[in-house]
Amino acid sequence: MTGLEIIIRLDNDRRLYYPGERLTGEFHIESLSLVEPQAIELSALWYTEGQGDEDLAVHHFERFAKDNGSLADARRPRRFSTTLPNSPLSYDGILVRIFWCARVRVFLAGGKEMVAEEPFRLGDVPRVMVATAEEETAP
Amino acid sequence: MNAAQIDLALPAHNPFSATRVRPGQIPFRFAEGASVGQLTARFQAAGCRGQIVGPHGSGKSTLLATLLEALRARQRRVTVFTLRNHERRLPAWPAWLRVPHTGGPPSIVAIDGYEQLSRWSAWRVVRFCRRNGHGLLVTTHRACKLPLLYATRPELAAILELVTNLLPAGDNHVTPADVEVLFARHAPDVRETLFGLYRLYELRRRGLQRP
Numbered sequence: 001m002t003g004l005e006i007i008i009r010l011d012n013d014r015r016l017y018y019p020g021e022r023l024t025g026e027f028h029i030e031s032l033s034l035v036e037p038q039a040i041e042l043s044a045l046w047y048t049e050g051q052g053d054e055d056l057a058v059h060h061f062e063r064f065a066k067d068n069g070s071l072a073d074a075r076r077p078r079r080f081s082t083t084l085p086n087s088p089l090s091y092d093g094i095l096v097r098i099f100w101c102a103r104v105r106v107f108l109a110g111g112k113e114m115v116a117e118e119p120f121r122l123g124d125v126p127r128v129m130v131a132t133a134e135e136e137t138a139p
Numbered sequence: 140m141n142a143a144q145i146d147l148a149l150p151a152h153n154p155f156s157a158t159r160v161r162p163g164q165i166p167f168r169f170a171e172g173a174s175v176g177q178l179t180a181r182f183q184a185a186g187c188r189g190q191i192v193g194p195h196g197s198g199k200s201t202l203l204a205t206l207l208e209a210l211r212a213r214q215r216r217v218t219v220f221t222l223r224n225h226e227r228r229l230p231a232w233p234a235w236l237r238v239p240h241t242g243g244p245p246s247i248v249a250i251d252g253y254e255q256l257s258r259w260s261a262w263r264v265v266r267f268c269r270r271n272g273h274g275l276l277v278t279t280h281r282a283c284k285l286p287l288l289y290a291t292r293p294e295l296a297a298i299l300e301l302v303t304n305l306l307p308a309g310d311n312h313v314t315p316a317d318v319e320v321l322f323a324r325h326a327p328d329v330r331e332t333l334f335g336l337y338r339l340y341e342l343r344r345r346g347l348q349r350p
Contacts, residue, residue, distance in 0.1 A: 049153060049156040050153075050337075051337055051338075052157055054157065
């Protein structure tokens with residue numbers, strides 16, 4: 001137990017964004033202990049999930065670290081903002097799915113780390129449905 | 140389509156996606172009496188040479204990942220080659236592997252999919268490792284001349300346990316009966332069974348097929 005909690009909040013409560021729109025929000029660390037993060041990384045990224053190998057790309061990245069003086073107070077809320085790209089759009093297919101999220105990674109002393117994600121959707125591609133009139137037979 | 144018409148719910152993750160079931164993500168379930176410690180000891184007793192044998196999709200790569208993690212924890216330097224799509228030879232050896240081993244625990248060369256190498260390439264790999272003092276650990280569909288460490292034979296009980304561990308608590312999109320049917324269809328290929336469960340989970344999640 002590290003006693004740390006990572007809180008990420010997106011300004012758009014519906015968590016739906018369109019290409020070219022600004023993704024804005026803030027994150028902060030809640031801590032009940034004296035554990036001090038050594039570095040914090042914020043990224044906006046997409047990754048795939050499906051039956052094949054995972055693909056991933058980071059669209060926006062910020063790092064705050066003690067060693068370069070950018071992490072004076074780890075508990076202070078930090079704003080982030082980035083313009084979202086045209087693609088890839090969030091996609092909920094059967095064989096592959098594309099997820100977008102804001103991810104905060106906290107690095108602690110001794111090589112430990114914690115990660116939290118706040119998912120959102122880029123674009124409004126409808127959920128994929130199977131193009132057969134009848135239900136598939138089990139299983 | 141405007142935003143009011145679309146489904147804004149963020150989709151849940153599929154517990155059978157490749158990311159979650161790839162080798163190294165899930166623990167290998169040993170047959171009664173076997174353990175990673177026992178296999179590591181057997182590997183060392185055999186002069187750091189050994190093979191893991193089993194049919195396609197039966198857990199060889201998962202076991203290899205488990206063993207390599209244990210070997211790395213013992214300060215072994217490990218180089219892994221994963222062969223796919225009928226690769227008949229290895230890529231070039233890294234420079235540091237070309238230096239003969241002197242003192243300390245030997246480095247390990249691990250080859251996942253050893254049966255894909257041509258006989259000539261396989262012979263050269265064995266000779267290279269022997270000459271340079273490196274250990275050699277392979278997975279293969281067909282038994283070769285290296286000492287046998289483990290033969291993978293997946294059983295339904297192990298798959299059921301795996302599925303129980305993968306599914307979030309209270310999630311009944313797939314049932315033990317589904318696992319039984321899919322494993323009977325694909326046995327001994329656990330990977331194909333998990334692919335089947337992935338697809339079934341997606342269909343059920345969308346309400347396209349009743350449990």
